Amino acid sequence: MSNRISTGMMFNQSVTAMLGKQSKMAHLQQQLSTGQKLVTAQDDPVAAGTAVGLDRALAALEQFGKNANNVQNRLGQQENTLQQAGELMTRVNDLSIQANNGTLSSDDRRAIATELVAINSSLLSLANSTDGSGRYLFGGAADDSAPFARINGQVVYSGDQTQRQVQIAPGSLVSDAIPGSEIFMRIRTGDGVVDAQAASGNTGTGLLLDFGRSATSGNWDGGSYTVQFTAADAYTVVDAAGSEVASGSYASGEDIAFGGVRMRIQGQPAIGDSFAIGPSANQDVFSTIDGLVAALNTDVVGSTGQAALQNDLQAAMRNVGQAAARMIDARAAGGAQLSAIDNATELRAAHEVTLKTTLSSIRDLDYAQAIGQYQLEQAALQAAQTIFTQMQGMSLFNKLG
Numbered sequence: 001m002s003n004r005i006s007t008g009m010m011f012n013q014s015v016t017a018m019l020g021k022q023s024k025m026a027h028l029q030q031q032l033s034t035g036q037k038l039v040t041a042q043d044d045p046v047a048a049g050t051a052v053g054l055d056r057a058l059a060a061l062e063q064f065g066k067n068a069n070n071v072q073n074r075l076g077q078q079e080n081t082l083q084q085a086g087e088l089m090t091r092v093n094d095l096s097i098q099a100n101n102g103t104l105s106s107d108d109r110r111a112i113a114t115e116l117v118a119i120n121s122s123l124l125s126l127a128n129s130t131d132g133s134g135r136y137l138f139g140g141a142a143d144d145s146a147p148f149a150r151i152n153g154q155v156v157y158s159g160d161q162t163q164r165q166v167q168i169a170p171g172s173l174v175s176d177a178i179p180g181s182e183i184f185m186r187i188r189t190g191d192g193v194v195d196a197q198a199a200s201g202n203t204g205t206g207l208l209l210d211f212g213r214s215a216t217s218g219n220w221d222g223g224s225y226t227v228q229f230t231a232a233d234a235y236t237v238v239d240a241a242g243s244e245v246a247s248g249s250y251a252s253g254e255d256i257a258f259g260g261v262r263m264r265i266q267g268q269p270a271i272g273d274s275f276a277i278g279p280s281a282n283q284d285v286f287s288t289i290d291g292l293v294a295a296l297n298t299d300v301v302g303s304t305g306q307a308a309l310q311n312d313l314q315a316a317m318r319n320v321g322q323a324a325a326r327m328i329d330a331r332a333a334g335g336a337q338l339s340a341i342d343n344a345t346e347l348r349a350a351h352e353v354t355l356k357t358t359l360s361s362i363r364d365l366d367y368a369q370a371i372g373q374y375q376l377e378q379a380a381l382q383a384a385q386t387i388f389t390q391m392q393g394m395s396l397f398n399k400l401g
Contacts, residue, residue, distance in 0.1 A: 075176075075337055076338070079335070085127075089327065092119055096313055136159070139158075140181075141164060159179055159181065163175050164176035178333065183330050184284055184285050186284075188281070196208060204270030206229075206268065207310055209253070212262060214261055225238065225259055226274050263275055
């Protein structure tokens with residue numbers, strides 16, 4: 001069998017070769033103009049798929065960075081707000097100490113109460129602080145409206161207890177601002193575990209100086225007890241059910257210990273006076289200051305009134321201390337989250353460098369290699385064009401004559 005070589009076949013082969021060279025040159029020109037080795041996924045499907053995955057990872061890092069900036073702003077605002085609130089609580093404590101001076105007149109105490117009212121109002125405004133974008137810092141997830149409001153003389157919280165978790169790097173989460181209920185509302189009274197107070201109807205001069213869990217009277221069962229004075233120098237202790245659990249002789253300034261707790265009372269309680277001790281309760285800081293204001297606005301009559309005022313002031317100072325400590329704890333927690341954000345920034349930067357390096361090795365063009373290939377294809381095209389021109393002048397008719 002013989003193969004026939006025709007002029008048409010040679011013409012078609014030449015044209016096909018030139019078109020192929022032109023196509024390669026056009027592709028190389030596109031690579032050189034874009035600086036991209038992968039112009040289309042067809043160039044290298046596997047590498048193109050890998051590059052898409054890397055692009056998504058870089059986009060995720062960018063979003064993590066935006067998340068970090070947003071939560072960093074909110075935590076920074078929280079820090080500034082709590083710093084101001086802490087300064088207000090320091091002033092409340094100073095005023096409480098000042099008011100505890102027995103030489104003050106009723107007008108002096110009322111002047112202190114007036115300042116405390118203004119501080120309480122400022123504290124409420126701080127509790128309703130926003131993050132600059134219209135969202136309330138201390139509302140939890142319900143941060144689209146002011147979380148605190150004074151209704152019928154009491155401050156109420158309308159936010160929720162959700163503390164958002166925000167992803168700021170691969171596998172790294174930080175907590176958003178703390179809900180206001182955990183900073184301003186649910187504050188343990190007393191020493192945070194045990195609380196004690198003098199009965200409001202006491203007629204003696206007994207002052208509650210100290211209280212807490214006892215290391216000498218057994219383990220406290222978490223119950224509530226009341227010390228009742230049956231004589232100038234005698235007392236009985238009853239539990240919540242009214243059953244007597246202890247009794248003893250009273251000496252001013254000495255501890256009364258029973259059931260795993262203790263109380264230290266100074267002065268001379270009257271017969272029938274009582275002092276209660278039991279588990280700490282939750283009380284909001286606004287109510288603590290309101291109680292302090294009410295005590296200072298009450299006229300003091302005689303030594304009994306002075307003792308009642310001092311007991312109220314001591315209780316308020318303990319609760320103010322608990323509220324101030326809660327704000328310090330909240331600031332510390334926010335500071336830890338800000339530190340985690342700084343660490344995540346370094347982690348994102350390291351991941352970004354790695355991803356971009358890998359992506360560059362897959363996608364970016366080697367200009368030296370591409371230019372060399374372009375010149376090679378250009379020379380091949382010129383050779384093909386020369387051969388085609390020469391072939392067009394060849395014909396058997398040229399031999400006839």
